[in-house]
Amino acid sequence: MSCYWVGEVVPLAVTAFLPLDTNMMFVTSLMLSLAVEECHLHKRIALKMLTFVGAKPQWLMAGFMMITSFISLWISDTACAALMSPIAYALLEAIMIHKMSPLPDKSRNESEIVLQENGDMKKNEARTGLDVSRLSKRDRGICKCLMLIVAHASLIGGTGTINSTGPNLIFRDTLEKFYPGEDTGISYLSWMAFAVPPMICYMFASWMVVQLQFLGLRHIVRIFKPSTEEEKKDEDYVHKAVDTAYHELGPMTFAEKSTLVIFMLTVASWITSDPKVFKGWAMFFKKGYVTDSCSGMLAVFMLFVWPREVPDIPFLRPESDRNRPAVRREALLTWDAVKRRFPWSVILLLGAGFAISKSVKESGLSSLIACNMEYLLAGLPLPIMQVHMFMDFL
Structure with missing residues (x-):
């Protein structure tokens, strides 16, 4: 698979559709940035x-x-x-x-x-x-x-x-x-x-x-x-x-204020979910049931629902104007904007990396490489760190 990745023989999108929490967290971040850009x-x-x-x-x-x-x-x-x-x-x-x-x-x-x-x-x-x-x-x-x-x-x-x-x-x-x-x-x-x-x-x-x-x-x-x-x-x-x-x-504008409020609430939920210095709101749920991507996806859902203009609510209008039908407002983030501007390739490559990582681990290749590195470098921490840094640079 690595050879296919380097040679670009086929797209790696087929390996990328993994329902991982990390992928969803990254999707959340990109969706929020799209909403910020839209307004x-x-x-x-x-x-x-x-x-x-x-x-x-x-x-x-x-x-x-x-x-x-x-x-x-x-x-x-x-x-x-x-x-x-x-x-x-x-x-x-x-x-x-x-x-x-x-x-x-x-x-x-x-x-x-x-x-x-x-x-x-x-x-x-x-x-x-x-x-x-x-x-x-x-x-x-x-x-x-x-x-x-x-x-x-x-x-x-x-x-x-x-x-x-x-x-x-x-x-x-x-x-x-x-x-x-x-x-x-x-x-x-x-x-x-x-x-x-x-x-x-x-x-x-x-x-x-x-x-x-x-x-x-x-x-x-x-x-x-x-x-x-x-x-x-x-x-x-x-x-x-x-x-x-x-x-x-x-x-x-109303869209900017709404996006800013949703963004601030999302960041606040991430910070207070499990801050370690005190008990966060995640303690009310079973361990592992709620992650940062949950509150992030809730924020993304709100971006697709909340209007970019002040909602046209009939009972909030003057009495003389309450009989006309309500006007539908466009949401802060639309699916057309997502399809047009969302960097899908970033998510697909991230998923492809997870696929290769899992195959290396399951096949035992990672253990083999680790044992050989320990033998060749005599377990010295500094050379091992230098090799890792060089590989990360590549």
Whole structure:
């Protein structure tokens, strides 16, 4: 099967339909991210947080690092990267086109910039494409840094919670299989307590390394120096562009509020189900009957039921308007949107990995490899860890 996987002889979808709790938890995370994307809640959160960070490139990168990592804590890291990359690219395009403007003062009216539904930042008039070859070496480095920071932050944020990336879920599932009926000590809250502090260190390290690679140490040191007049003009433009894009979204819609409430209730249920520090609500059910995927799938069910506009309830209308038939509202998440945008390949590959893992274990191949490794490496922990890290890298 591994040879078929590497050679892509046939699709592995036929091996992937395994009713595992881990798969359902991952489906839940992806469905929630789809609902967030449908109502553009991620865009509102990102732009609002960007209005608080400085307009200097260094602070802008730090802002994107924090925002993307925060969003990636709660949804799939893959989905987070897909949501945040268009916003980062649109902002970069607006900034660099402004820098290449032939106008002496590079003046722009902030109302010329609009953040469209697809995440692209456009001008109201005809759009000018970004010619990267015309950018200076420093500006090209800034573009590379910001896009890489979005990718890095999605992965780094995914380490902070148990459900935001596949390996975390697989790790918990593997422990539960090897130690059935025993308390592994892993819960949503305990994982966060263990993983969030190093996650913050990873964020800072990535922010530093990416800038050192493409911009050099001098660029980082300049964060503490006052900006020149030219830099102040560019920073004012960035601030106005972000602020205008945020205000173009208008007031928070009913769909955004509903999605946010469902999302917060879902996260709260995951945290309080079995927090270890006190007895959670899972104690009211037989052990093993209720898992995190249960509350997650309940949230997904609510997304398909709850309307994206205020419900049209007859007895809540004025008396003069109660006789007309009720208008059916579209749900927060529709099956058409799921069929169109859900990354089925991610779930299928995850299931294929489970299928191969089970076949390796049942055939005894895993025990054979472990015994040979112990013999060859003489049971030394460091070489064994190095071999595992190399295999994970591949």
